[in-house]
Amino acid sequence: MCALYHNQEKGGNNNLCERYEELGWSGVKKVYVGVCRLTLEIPESHSLKEKRRRVRSIIDRLRIRHRLSVAETGFQDTWQTAEIGISAVSGDSTLARKLIEAAIEYVETEALDVSIIEEDTDVIDLS
Helix, strand or coil: CCCCCCCHHHCCCHHHHHHHHHCCCCCCCCCEEEEEEEEEECCCCCCHHHHHHHHHHHHHHHHHHHCCEEEEEECCCCCCEEEEEEEEEECCHHHHHHHHHHHHHHHHHHCCCCEEEEEEEEEEECC
16 A cells, blocks of 8 residues: 555545556655754955855855755855755665765865864654
């Protein structure tokens, strides 16, 4: 029985459930979201324009090289501090955690003249 899309008591969609079962997708699948918030210090930045250029470069590289969702989430009006949020979705919690760890390692090793002040990481089970 298609637990995700079919509920007899609520008049679920039988056709959709039958199709999912034909494809072998019976039951609920696991979904994990790896999330991370990094607070960055950019001591060599002397203007908002310079800071935004450096942060944009980090965000773009994380998106392209690591295929992650990344956004600047805080400290937009300070010259030498930035906060970015990173997320990864996977069917495996270990993979979600490894993707986030790879992003942190990239920022630590490849993003020159930027240091991580604070790091908050978690993997959320959405199943």
